[in-house]
Amino acid sequence: MSSYDPSKIESRWQNYWLENKTFKTLENHDKPKYYILDMFPYPSGSGLHVGHPEGYTATDILARYKRMKGFNVLHPIGWDAFGLPAEQYAVKTGTHPRSTTERNIKRFREQLQMLGFSYDWDREVDTTDPDYYKWTQWIFLKLFERGLAYEDEQPVNWCPKLGTVLANEEVIDGKSEVGRYPVVRRPMRQWVLKITAYADRLLEDLDDLDWPESTKEMQRNWIGKSIGAEIEFAIPDRDEKIRVFTTRPDTVFGATYMVLAPEHQLVDELTTDEQRGEVESYIEFAGQKSDLERQELTKEKTGVFTGAYAINPVNNKEIPIWIADYVLAHYGTGAIMAVPGEDERDWEFAEKYDIPIIRTVQPPDDFQGKAYTGDGPSINSGILNGLNITESKTKIIEWLEDNGVGKKSVNYKLRDWLFSRQRYWGEPFPIIHVDGKPKAVPEKDLPVTLPEVDDFQPTQTGQPPLARAKNWVETTDPETGKKALRETNTMPQWAGSCWYYLRYISPDFEGGPVDQQEEKYWMPVDLYVGGSEHSVLHLLYARFWHKVLYDCGVVSTKEPFQRLVHQGMILGEVEYTAYEKDGKIISAEKAAETEGVKRVPLSENDVEKKGDRFVMKGTEITVDSKAHKMSKSRGNVINPDDVVKSYGADSLRLYEMFMGPLEQVKPWSTKGVEGVNRFLNRVWRLFFGDGVEEKYNITDSEANKEQLKALHEAIKKVTEDIEGMRFNTAISALMIFVNEANGWKSVPRSVAEPFVILLSPFAPHLAEELWSRMGHKESLAYEKWPVYNQEYLKSESIEMAVQVNGKVRANISVPADEFKNKEFVIGLAKQQKNIQRYLDGTTIIKEIYVPGRIVNLVVK
């Protein structure tokens, strides 16, 4: 071979790694462990996109690095393979989802192997494998036993056109994500998991996690804990009371009306005959609004008076009871006390319907707005007058409790997790219904496997597809011998991904979901890398299950994922776009507010930068310059297969890491791939000459000072940057080394070998090839990571800047053994010609010397 040819090198090493099981995780527990996990991929029919290798390369670099640092590394992969696309394909074509799934998994596996990731392929898991979902069902039974799984009538997203129920995340703007068909809310019997029972722990334990602050914050908001009070409002001449939740009990003296959600239980009873017609038509109006409309109509509040009154317990005043859909039935008690003086929504409503407004907090003198939500002394509030918000809250809660009309209370936004789907391609519930009551299938009868059906669509009556398997559905209760019916719902896709990280630890273990001996060694996951789109749902659900398993004694840690990093999205190439209207090009700012504008794609050569915008060359017409999300419709999708074909997997890996910080959103650039490919070519030539001469450049001669310095600078920088996950600057350090080494006549083996090791996590195929050509018989995967020596980093002189009044006026070179000598350095600085110019005719009032960095002379 005369030049760098990734197509030959890469497949050879991929086969070598597979055949030799190079990355098989060690069974022994003597070494320190490092568990590094990629988010569970869904093996879609379209294969990998360039976003996948970004996170996977980052974890692969760390996995390879940690192995060489002497860690026992667990770096597995598997398939989150249940899900709607395979089922939809089955409905359309009759192909069993299993065969689609198998085909897709095969394709994904090949693609991942083509990129040279160092997974332990003996630990692959697949959520659709009965040996796997047996344990998903087992965990569900634990939830069921603990009363954390229950049945409930719940409104679901029913799509009549698709004949199926959709998950919330599959509904976009009131329409199905697939096909854009209308979706309606419809009540159905559902399995629900009581995640709310864990709300506090899910919230509190976030604090100790090494996760992005934004993700923790999103989970906190999702859980939405608020502390306040529950207050009871009596209704004259009736036994019923209206309970409200409020975070501002201190404002209760300003409650001038109440609002019930239209769906509130008491609405029907309280409504007076005169108001009944109006109330009923309002309830209908509110009920018909789709979620989309509710969002769009937020500007204007609407509501209707019920005709009834309630009594404010603190001052015995009668206040009117309204219904309005700005009060949500499913939050708090579904009823509020309205305090327009301190709440913007209530103010808006009160203003519209002419309801009195009483301020109970004194706004500052310069306050201009309407409702005042800030702090201040209480007014118009009897016993609370003069106290600030916090003091008022404490005092009024005490009063409410003493008088038996209220108490301190905590509320959450988090709702229980709707856990069933009317689908075929999911885990069956290990539940049978006997005498209309749900009952667990005995553990020894797990797994409950999916039956074969003749059609993957729901039945005519809207029953899930599993209902078609009559023989399967109709069964007997093994305990009593009674007739029983199997549960026909299946679990959502989240189920399998809630605990997969545990199965990797002992994938073949038969005594439980995870071998506890192994679990104690491997958990928690040390680093978890995946997209921020899973910030809330997957990560919250998995934490919930993990805590349940912790309570069951199955796992030993409270949290599954100690450190979490999100890779940023990769956008398409930057596009330049001009806008055309009636055959004339108009400027981009105008285009946004003009109708009937046509987009005209431009090439980079057609545009130039003017100030802070791009214009068409030679004109003043602004054009758009933007990188867009990759999408089929835009036609800017980059296929990793093509990149590998043209430049090799090492170039793809290297480029994705070199683009910029891992967490950041970055645009793709094919030129950039060519750049790193050139770098790998330079590495090759450093070892083997330019191919024409076919010379071997590695010698056994001793390394000189300059060579050692270059090497050890690279070792230091690459090591520190990998530890800090700054892969872009680590690669830059490798480039600096190669640029320098290219000036040498030859490279001593003692320098070349450590360099190859430094390169190997990033470009493993090339590194293995170089390593073996240097005469090694074994893979370098477990070689020792080099350690830098401070001695070699020292240079003979140090370059420093000399400033006068903070402006650089000269550079000096100070001998290394003199740089601590302030007198010497400042003396040298003052001798500089250009410095003397600036010192001439002035007085030095201060001499600043930061050793090794800078001299600053302050003059007057």
Add this chain to the structure above:
RNA sequence: GCCUGGGUGGCGGAAUUGGUAGACGCGCCGGACUCAAAAUCCGGUGGCAGCAAUGUCGUAAGGGUUCGAGUCCCUUCCCAGGUACCA
């Protein structure tokens, strides 16, 4: 609106605790090799002024702290992601 990140050359991006802004890569310009091209190699490359030495401006905008600010503080603008009547 609110929350969380960001804003640095033509572009992607570098800059320890405040200490020479622009590492590395792309692009561009010039040169070498070549009949020619590709590939490769060498040199240059923030703006302005100057033959040059050098000066001056410059990290979204404005202000402040400091001997010294991309980095710290205040105000404003813009971009991305999330969220939205949650009482």
